Every structure is written in C-alpha cells, then in structure tokens.
Amino acid sequence: MTKKITIEPVTRVEGHGKVTIHLDDNFNVAQTRLHIVEFRGFERFVQGKPYWEAPVLVQRLCGICPVSHHLAAAKAMDVIVGAGTGEGLTPTGKKMRRLMHYGQMFQSHSLHFFHLVSPDLLFGYDANPGIRNVIGVALEHKDLAVQGVMMRKFGQEVIKATAGKKIHGTGAIPGGINKNLSIQERDFFLKGADPFNADYMVNWALGALEFFKGYHKANAQFIDNFSHFPSNHLSLVRKDGALDLYHGVLRAVDHEGKKILNDVDYQEYYKYIQEEVRTWSYMKFPFLTSIGKENGWYRVGPLARLNTCDFIPTPLAQKEFEVYKAYTKGKPNNMCMHMHWARLIETLHSAEVIRDLLKDPDLQGDNLVVKGKKCNEGVGLIEAPRGTLFHHYKIDDNDQITMANLIVSTTNNNQPMNNGVNFVAKAMMNGKKEITEPMMNAVEVVIRAYDPCLSCATHALGKMPLEISLYDSNDKLIDRKNK
C-alpha cells in the first residue's frame, strides 16, 4: 500500500512558537503576533469514549503536568457520578488527590525554576546559549543542579505514590481514588535520609526563594519594569479567600484589585467566559463575557493567584506572601517577571502542604470512593501549575462522552503573552529594519515568564524554538531569524 503525504515546499524550523512583526511606513511596530501552530482535536476524538476513560485519556494532552488534566477530568466525572464537586469525596479520596496535586505543583515549579529559569539568572540573559542551559548549570553549579533534580524527584515520587505512575498515572477515578497511602510509603517521604524528606524540601524551597530575592535586589530595574503592563487576573480561591490549588470558587480582579468575578460556582463557567477564535493561531483567546473581547482578557498562573487570593494557609508561605504584597503596597502585582517570585512562594507553600498532609492519618483510610445519582454533565476546574484549567463533559445514557470542552491554562494566557511580545517589540524594534540578538532574547524571556505549557497548548519545553519574521508596511518579508 502506498501512502501519500503532501509536504509544503518551504522548510520551516521547529517553530511551535512563532512570532511575526509588521512595521508601518516609518518602520515602527504596527502589529505583533505569537502564533501557536499545533492542533490535536481532543474535543472531537474523545467523543464516544466511556466517561471513566477521560481522566486517563485527556491527561495525554500534556506530559509536563498530566496530573492537572487527570484531576480536572476526574473532578468533572465526580459531578457526573453524583459524588458532588471537590469537597464531596471521602476524606481519604480528597486528601490523596490533594497530595497528588501538590506533589505535581512542587515538581513542575521546581522544573521551571531550576531547569529553565536558573540558567538565565546564573549566566545572564545575554550569555552564550551554548552554556545558558540546564546542562551548563549542571557543569558549573553542581550543587544547585543536584538540588533542582532532587526537588523534582521528590514531587515525582509523591505523584507515583498517589497516582501509581510518575507520568500519566491512574490514581483518580470518578468519585474518588483507587489507592490509599501505606505507612511505608508515607515514611519514605517523612523519614527519608537527608536531603530526601519533606522537611528538607521546605528548606530548599526557602533557599530558592532567597536566591531569587537576592537576584531581584541586584536587578530591580529589570525585574520590575520588563514587560510590565496592567491586566485582569483570574483563579480559583477557597471559599474564605485562601490560596487553594485544588478546589474553590472562581474569582477575577482587575489591575487595581476590584472584583470583577465574585467567587462564582464554576459549574456555570461558560456563562462568564467565552473564547475568541482568530485566524492566525490554533490557540483561542478567552475573555470575560461581561467585559467583552477587547478588554475582558485576563492572566492566570502564579502571578494571578497571588493577586486574587487574600492569604496563604501555611505559615512560611504566608510570611513570604506578606513581603511580596508589601512590595506593591497590597495592590495587584502586574509585573511580568514577578511571576518567578510568585511561583517560588507557591513552591514553598506546596512543600508545606505536602509535609503537613503526609502526617494526616486519613491518608491510610480505606473508604476510597463515593457513589451518588448519575447525571449527564459535569465541569471540573483545577489550578494547574500554569493557571486555571477547565474541563467540561457531557455524556449520554450509554455512558459515552458526547461533548468535551477544554480551556487549558496556557490558553488563558494567550492574550497576555501576545501583549508581552508586543511590549518587547515596541521597546526594541521601533525604527529598526532587522531583528537583533537582544530582541530575540527579550521575546524568549517574556514568553518563558508565563511558563507556557507548550505541550498543552503547543509543545516544547519552556525554552521553545522561536522563529521571528519582520514585515514592512507592504507585507513584504524584510527579515527572518531563528533562535
């Protein structure tokens, strides 16, 4: 049998992230676009599958934070099997899932900081890319590299103990969980020899935070001003306003802190959020319906979460949160590069939550699953490492999925990332006819701050290959560079 594949004549670089810049007659920036070039079709091809397969199927959107998809789908299926939302499960079910999720938050944030961001901080943003990478860190700053590797490993092992596997696990099932945590598994994390134990992870998270704060002090001008622009912010918060990464109500604030979405039940998220489709990207552009397409876009992720929540329910992270909030005098923080600071406060919070949860005897309970009256529709939301993740399913009487709608975290940050690129282009490109090396670096730095899960929305690990194209006012290509 012969197979025919049509291939475009023009070879392109591995460009999961692609930027185009259009200039006006005076060579000033008229328009910028960050194109997302991958498309999968999950919404359609999960149709017809039995609902209980969704938590294991849909997580294969993303191997970087599969636990988020696994749990968001499971939460939607909780509703479908009549087990209620989030807090309706048995104490063991609820706490095992929380442990799994905070394990993932810890590993993902550690990965981002140590593997992706630390090379920039250690070697400088303009250093030779041949050194400015995680392998360079490992060769020249071995202690830090070991710390990063071990923190990620700790989170991955927590996931394995709760989900069964480090990547694409099966722990969460509709209405609960399929295992508890044995005493032996618990002690592996609580009583392991230094540095592999929960107490040590809290200390290391504190250390990473100090490292960043030191860098900030020495480079305040850059960290505070680079791609700093006002926006709305959205996330789940616990009912009492606490930071909660597993469950809560949906809250959004504007750039000055005014609530524009006031702690609503997310089962009806589609009443508040719509997505705009644009011809030039496979990634849609979500916005708050009440404000509209033009100004209703918002940011999600660590920066947004620390803007929407009122406090952090663990003592060390709360103390750091107070320092962080004082920097902006309690107002929402709109500084792009402060995302790294917020992410590290969440890393510390996750370490504290894991340590405290591990001591909870409910994890050894054997009442794992709740059953109720089945219905045919459910929505599951979770705060993934990169921000709010939406899963929405409908099923028919044969238990087959008939509708799936997903808004992944990075999609929520689509407009902010585009604005970030625009900000950088205007600052560095106005009046120029070619793309410069500092310009390429700046675009990469702004996109990386959002820690785009380029698997969920596209691909590529934080450091995505970039192609930047520059067009004049007649739409003629005048420069193209790859990085």
Next chain:
Amino acid sequence: MSKPIIATTSLAGCFGCHMSILDIDEKILDLIELVEFNKSPIDDIKTFTKQCDIGIIEGGCCNSENVHILQDFRKNCKILISCGECAIMGGLPAMRNGISVEECLKEAYLDGPTVTTNTEKILPNDDELPMILNKVYPCHEIVKIDYFLPGCPPTAELIWGALVALLTGSEMNLPYEVVKFD
C-alpha cells in the same frame, strides 16, 4: 575518544517522554558527563550543529512541520529511536485518524460551549500555520527507524537501559511487562 552525541525532539507528543528522560534523576548528571547533547529542548540548541550518534524521537507526525523535523533528524543522526507510543504508532493523537480534520476543527472552534460568540465562524487558516496532515503518522512510516522503546511514557529505567546498551554495545534487556501500551 570524543563523547557520543545525542539529539532529541518532541513531534506530535505530549512531552511526557522527555519528562521520563528527566526522571532518571541523579543519573542525568552522570549522563551529561558521558554524552554531549546537540539539538534538543533539554539544552537550548535549536538547529543541528554537527552529525549526531543517537536521535531520540517523541511523538508521531500530525503536521507538515513534524515531517520536516523528522527527516532532518534522519539526515543528521546515525541511529534513530522511536521513543514511546506516539512515535511508534501515533498514540493518543492518532485517535483522530477515523475522523476528518474538518470535523475536529469544527468541534474545537465552532461548536463548543465557549465559542458561541464566534458567529462569523472563523477557523484558524493563516499562512503562518503549518498544514495539518490528513491523519497522524507513526515515525517509521515517514523515515527508517532503528529502535523502538515502548511505553506511555517508557519508564526512566527503560530509557536509561537503552542508552547504556547503545553506548556500550551490549544487549538490551526488554522484560515482557514493558512491551505494552499503558
């Protein structure tokens, strides 16, 4: 003797296989002493700068760009490994193979509950976007593949074992329980 050179890429995969490479944990520090990485998302090298010994491919081919990159890997690597179910047989993305691309696009951009304001029925179709293939292809249908590592993802131990076997020229141990889709 110079160090063996490794390159990696993720095509239509989820990056889980790359994460599984990182799951070798402390051994990653040994690995970078033993080998040199070239084009790979793990470092920051974005185009091939020299001929490589081993290329590790995650993901199958779902668009024209994936095909170009895979061909580029074949050209630049002596040994090519399909790593994980997507590279070996298309994996989960290949679940769309029984469905037309139009139907998938329609569901995502026209029919969902959060695109009701898309009254102009806009679909992504810009020249800047690579062409979606009619179906998702496993890598060995596009180029010659030398080895296949099963799993979703293959475990860190399996990936490590394969690299050690290749680098030392020894036989690889493939116990029956790893040869499955999971």
